[in-house]
Amino acid sequence: MSTVTDAMRTPGPRPAGGIGQSVRDSLVLAKRNLIRMSRIPEMILFGLIQPVMFVVLFSYVFGGSMKIGTSTDPSVYRNFLMAGIFAQTVTFATAGAGAGIADDMHKGLVDRFRSLPMARGAVLTGRTIADLVQTALTLLVLAVVALLVGWRAHEGIAKALGAFGLLLLLGYAFTWVGALIGLTVRTPEAATSGGLIWLFPVTFISNAFVDSRQMTPWLRHVADWNPFSATVQACRELFGNPGVSTSTAWPMQHPVWASALYSILIILLFRTLAVRKYRSATA
Numbered sequence: 001m002s003t004v005t006d007a008m009r010t011p012g013p014r015p016a017g018g019i020g021q022s023v024r025d026s027l028v029l030a031k032r033n034l035i036r037m038s039r040i041p042e043m044i045l046f047g048l049i050q051p052v053m054f055v056v057l058f059s060y061v062f063g064g065s066m067k068i069g070t071s072t073d074p075s076v077y078r079n080f081l082m083a084g085i086f087a088q089t090v091t092f093a094t095a096g097a098g099a100g101i102a103d104d105m106h107k108g109l110v111d112r113f114r115s116l117p118m119a120r121g122a123v124l125t126g127r128t129i130a131d132l133v134q135t136a137l138t139l140l141v142l143a144v145v146a147l148l149v150g151w152r153a154h155e156g157i158a159k160a161l162g163a164f165g166l167l168l169l170l171g172y173a174f175t176w177v178g179a180l181i182g183l184t185v186r187t188p189e190a191a192t193s194g195g196l197i198w199l200f201p202v203t204f205i206s207n208a209f210v211d212s213r214q215m216t217p218w219l220r221h222v223a224d225w226n227p228f229s230a231t232v233q234a235c236r237e238l239f240g241n242p243g244v245s246t247s248t249a250w251p252m253q254h255p256v257w258a259s260a261l262y263s264i265l266i267i268l269l270f271r272t273l274a275v276r277k278y279r280s281a282t283a
Helices: 002-009 018-038 041-062 074-091 093-107 109-114 122-148 157-184 188-197 199-204 217-224 227-239 255-280
Strands: none
Touching (some): 041 074, 074 122, 074 157, 074 199, 093 109, 093 122, 093 157, 109 255, 122 255, 157 188, 157 227, 157 255, 188 199, 227 255
16 A cells, blocks of 8 residues: 555656756757658648749739839849748748647647656747758748849848848747647647738738838838838848838837847747647647
């Protein structure tokens, strides 16, 4: 009887704790997700095709009819457009993150992970890191396509790398939004829909595809304070591309700082909410 009582009192396996343990667990799960992605090549392929289609369609279908400043030159619009396409591409990774986590929930994998002695946020962090790697690969391919259609960065390699760094930071921030959505809904299909439906107003009510000066005053105000617009503005400034807004809104005046600040705040808020939801979520 005493043996049974002692066994009941004995706590189960617990993680060693600390930042080091959390980092190790997150990297192990990131590797697991990357291996899984590599075994589903069509998922990577479709993720590459979509942004390339956006580049070609917007560049050649709308390029001749868009006015940037006083110019209607298609080559000017292509250089204006690419910062918006880059930003849209990294934010659309949100849907993939949400669907992946919802799929793990649906199959019961999250319940198994929760029973293991690992850091509580490692499952979600590992997933978001894997999505970040996939997003970086997509950006690399997209940059090559952009160069082929005439886009150029004019401010040097250092600033161009800084712009891509801000893009990846924004993409990483938005994957935490996707993680929360994936934990909240019941199926991967719902996570995909939920991960995309709110992205369309965020990306289109912005300075990504049209000059915000052409919008009505109230809509331009919304666009100027949109976190997505701040990253697009920062990229245009760092790339030396046309269409940098002259708005007096603080994010447009200090886009690099605004982009980094917005992304960090989104990560802190949605990571906290996602980890809290992870503790209680059920399939």
